[in-house]
Amino acid sequence: MKYIDEFQDPGLARRLLDDIRASVTRPWALMEVCGGQTHTIIRHGIDQLLPEAVELIHGPGCPVCVTPLEVIDKALAIAARPEVVFCSFGDMLRVPGTGKDLFRVRSEGGDVRVVYSPLDALRIARDNPDRQVVFFGIGFETTAPPNAMTVYQARRLGIRNFSLLVSHVRVPPAIEAIMQSPSCRVQGFLAAGHVCSVMGTAEYPELADRHRVPVVVTGFEPLDILEGVRRAVRQLERGEHTVENAYPRAVRPEGNPAALAMIEDVFEVTDRAWRGIGTIPDSGWRLSERYREYDAEHRFPVSGITTREPAACRSGEVLQGLLKPHQCEAFGTACTPRTPLGATMVSSEGACAAYYLYRRLGTAPAARTPQPAPQPPLEASPVV
Template sequence: MKYLDEFSDPVLARHLLDRIRAAATRRWALMEVCGGQTHSIIRHGIDQLLPDQIEMIHGPGCPVCVTPMGIVDKALEIAARPEVIFCSFGDMLRVPGSNGDLFRVKSEGGDVRVVYSPLDALELARTNPGRQVVFFGIGFETTAPANAMTVHQAKRLGIGNFSVLISHVLVPPAIAAIMESPRCRVQGFLLAGHVCTVMGTVEYPPLAQRYRVPMVVTGFEPLDLLEGIRRTIVQLEEGRHEMENAYPRAVSAVGNPAAKEMLSDVFEVTDRAWRGIGVIPDSGWRLSERYRDFDAEDRFAVGAAETRESPACRSGEVLQGLIAPTECAAFGTRCTPRHPLGATMVSAEGACAAYYRYRRLERVGSGDA
């Protein structure tokens, strides 16, 4: 295949669905660990086209959604300071903290700006030497290289009025935490192709063996996802638990060596809190000692604060794959994209936002979902 639209070919999709139906003789529950994959599954109705015995569980693959409220509260505190220009990607501005969001800070006079790259924030620091410029750096292994490179550039160029508020998280420890939960129902994983493009696949075979679950790297188009599902089902039916790469046009075993070298220089592994899940050991990055001067938490001395999640929001259970968005009583009523209670309704990659956008509004078991 040469062109993107070929990965949405309905004839080939029906062929793959027929092969999945032929392979599946038992009930299986699979989890995609990527918010982009979740949206593609819901947008194209892939979960509804699959045979009834295959259930898709949506995992904690949305970077905005898993950013803990404590970090959001620190962002609000820093952004409100008069000397600060606070820079963020647009999808973080409406994520609720304990007391409002970054839009509220902006409406009250804070200098909050949407940027399209961390390098935009670095340029703001260069051209505004009298201000402190802070970039809100969140996400999985996918976005981390650009943030690492920007911090490296700030140090190399001596731009001392730039810092980053970091909340980077890692996929493999999250998979381990999911599998070790007593409520886990996951029997196989679709791995995020873009994460593996950066990091490669070497971390996943040991996880597949330890937890005895197949793991298949896949992309984001309908045929990518159907092929990933097919391979996972075949493994389950045959009693195998291996890592397979169904996305070889983008993913190699070694990943991107230059990006990984930059990551290992700028970051070091640390424990991280995940919104709605809690602290997962060794599941994130922080700035290494060489770059600690660019850590906004240290520079502005923001400490831990008591956080207050909405009691009506069940986004934590959605992120763990324990419930579908429609099983939350607030979904689509008290909680909508215009008035979100939780991050899974805010982000373009959140499962709740996907269900709302593509009109999956019925409760599970209440009729046509």
């Protein structure tokens, strides 16, 4: 299958690993800023195949996981209202709020529906003019354009019974916050290719230069990850700190101009709380004044909510890269996909879910797979 099989080729993977091994002379710590990349790393054992000197730290790259508890509780309150049809992607329904989740609200009589696009929610609003339809708009820059387009269409078509509960976050301010943390060990970043396919790479050179860390834009297949690691390690060994695009088949420096124009029209930058991390300045979007009437937080009285995180849940430390999931005392016992304490065990991109799914259950370092004989180093990237 084009663009899948080519990027899972074992022979090319061995050559990339040999090249990384030949380049490393000292320990380096890299952070991937995407939950999809985390799942690829754990599923294929990439962290076990890399030289021991290269550590991969899992960052706050799961949009479901970083949605703050207060917003989850607001969603629960809105979804329980009798006049509301609450629409969401399926992975949000099991995310625990304070005391319950959206599945529980639905079992208690709330009209909670799984949709596959925000435009599905807009169609429900058009077909049910006597109901208030709310779409749970979460995510990084990747999902912002379709959510913005849906609000734009609602205004254009005069559909007044539709609103968006917004919890959009932005990656570059999160990287800034990570680098400013006193406990930060990150020396280089694998940036999320899907985010950069929308936003481009213009925001990263200043970050790379200010914090003297390489940033490599990376895809999601095994060879994408290995190529990103290879480039980041080579920069670190040379004392460089630039932005490289290792995902040119999807990412252009300027991003997607049409998507950027839609985001700029509908949203405005705001401070945003990240679950388990706290508030990061200018790290999110909210609906701009022109579209404020479509903001569910303005339409429904959901202020004054008191939240409470489970004391045993350490997902905040996992999201900050301070803790591997299997180092949490509740992992795999009190906290499982069926009985989750935090969103990182629920989401299809959560680090805890990846460790549980692919049986990384022990606290001892995993045994490394014996390596094949080295092959000649690559002179150029095999990834196009």
